[in-house]
Amino acid sequence: xxxxxxxxxxxxxxxxxxxxxxxxxxxxxxxxxxxxxxxxxxxxxxxxxxxxxxxxxxxxxxxxxxxxxxxxxxxxxxxxxxxxxxxxxxxxxxxxxxxxxxxxxxxxxxxxxxxxxxxxxxxxxxxxxxxxxxxxxxxxxxxxxxxxxxxxxxxxxxxxxxxxxxxxxxxxxxxxxxxxxxxxxxxxxxxxxxxxxxxxxxxxxxxxxxxxxxxxxxxxxxxxxxxxxxxxxxxxxxxxxxxxxxxxxxxxxxxxxxxxxxxxxxxxxxxxxxxxxxxxxxxxxxxxxxxxxxxxxxxxxxxxxxxxxxxxxxxxxxxxxxxxxxxxxxxxxxxxxxxxxxxxxxxxxxxxxxxxxxxxxxxxxxxxxxxxxxxxxxx
Numbered sequence: 345x346x347x348x349x350x351x352x353x354x355x356x357x358x359x360x361x362x363x364x365x366x367x368x369x370x371x372x373x374x375x376x377x378x379x380x381x382x383x384x385x386x387x388x389x390x391x392x393x394x395x396x397x398x399x400x401x402x403x404x405x406x407x408x409x410x411x412x413x414x415x416x417x418x419x420x421x422x423x424x425x426x427x428x429x430x431x432x433x434x435x436x437x438x439x440x441x442x443x444x445x446x447x448x449x450x451x452x453x454x455x456x457x458x459x460x461x462x463x464x465x466x467x468x469x470x471x472x473x474x475x476x477x478x479x480x481x482x483x484x485x486x487x488x489x490x491x492x493x494x495x496x497x498x499x500x501x502x503x504x505x506x507x508x509x510x511x512x513x514x515x516x517x518x519x520x521x522x523x524x525x526x527x528x529x530x531x532x533x534x535x536x537x538x539x540x541x542x543x544x545x546x547x548x549x550x551x552x553x554x555x556x557x558x559x560x561x562x563x564x565x566x567x568x569x570x571x572x573x574x575x576x577x578x579x580x581x582x583x584x585x586x587x588x589x590x591x592x593x594x595x596x597x598x599x600x601x602x603x604x605x606x607x608x609x610x611x612x613x614x615x616x617x618x619x620x621x622x623x624x625x626x627x628x629x630x631x632x633x634x635x636x637x638x639x640x641x642x643x644x645x646x647x648x649x650x651x652x653x654x655x656x657x658x659x660x661x662x663x664x665x666x667x668x669x670x671x672x673x674x675x676x677x678x679x680x681x682x683x684x685x686x687x688x689x690x691x692x693x694x695x696x697x698x699x700x701x702x703x704x705x706x707x708x709x710x711x712x713x714x715x716x717x718x719x720x721x722x723x
Contacts, residue, residue: 375588391577
């Protein structure tokens, strides 16, 4: 096996082959006995689901933020890098160097473009939030000014009612003397009423304009978040699968969603763990590295095996089980946790009795494979 490195020599760059010792393939090791080792993992699904919708792939930590991809992630493609051009011996050296420079330039430009788009989107979202805050501040100021004006208007109306009562109680000679003043007051009142009606109409116009501005901001926000919609209602599922037989022990459901705690996990495991369990394999999630989980491992006397960080394939059995659960649920519908719990019970029966594709099972179902292992151990 060979790799290629660039070596600077005087004023030129040369591609020099470097011998790399081959890495021997690592054979997967599975538990030889049923109920000996268990793989566990957490997954989240929406609170409600329509069987026509796609089931997005999202982790517990991503769901806690409320930002998830709008469409399912595309299948991973084979990684490519500019240095692969030196692995083609049929290409001339000059062409290899030009191809390498072109690919590196395109890589930098693509990375810069993605960074620019991300920053531009963040700036637009921040601008929208600032405009929303300014609109709310203006609205608050307008309401305070209106309240002050309404108080003054009510005080003036009260003074006018008192003046009318005093006029009614006055004598006829006094009325004759103040008749001109009375007419001037009535004319002023009429003008004030006209101004008041115009003010009410202006307020309605301002309110409509404010609602339109708020509606436009919400529409712009929806466009910005269409790629990362906000989902706040989640249900968490604990996947429990036997390492040797692939048999599903259970799928406990937690209505607290992303707020599931180590105490809840331990309670579910305590009810479903087999008595002769020796090893439990999990990732490094907050629920699995908590002190409560460590105490639970000491109580049941099993070894907690935590996988290497950023290596989910080490817990591949549980990860594949999560994928199988979501693929099966994608074609079903539920509108409440009770509906989903019934579906999960149906899935466990379906999964444990169906033929399995695993090489060790040789097409047997997990239940049948576990029975054969148990029979062999008693022979």
